[in-house]
Amino acid sequence: MLDKTQQELADAIGVSRQTIHAIEKNKFVPSVQTAMLLAKYFKLSVEELFELED
Numbered sequence: 001m002l003d004k005t006q007q008e009l010a011d012a013i014g015v016s017r018q019t020i021h022a023i024e025k026n027k028f029v030p031s032v033q034t035a036m037l038l039a040k041y042f043k044l045s046v047e048e049l050f051e052l053e054d
Contacts, residue, residue, distance in 0.1 A: 013037040 004012075006020040015034060022028035023038075030038065030050075039046045 009041070013041055 006024075007017045010017045010020045013034065014037070019028065019030070019034070023030050023034075035046050035050060039049045042049060
């Protein structure tokens, strides 16, 4: 999406780089707060950024 490193994104929203990595690899479901911060950062809705699995 943007030309940012995991560390830059993590710093921008106040989480660890490992958290960003785990979210990207679908190994961690972010908290509502983290999901909202990510959506705000990318200027998307939470629904656009994340999908519910059946």
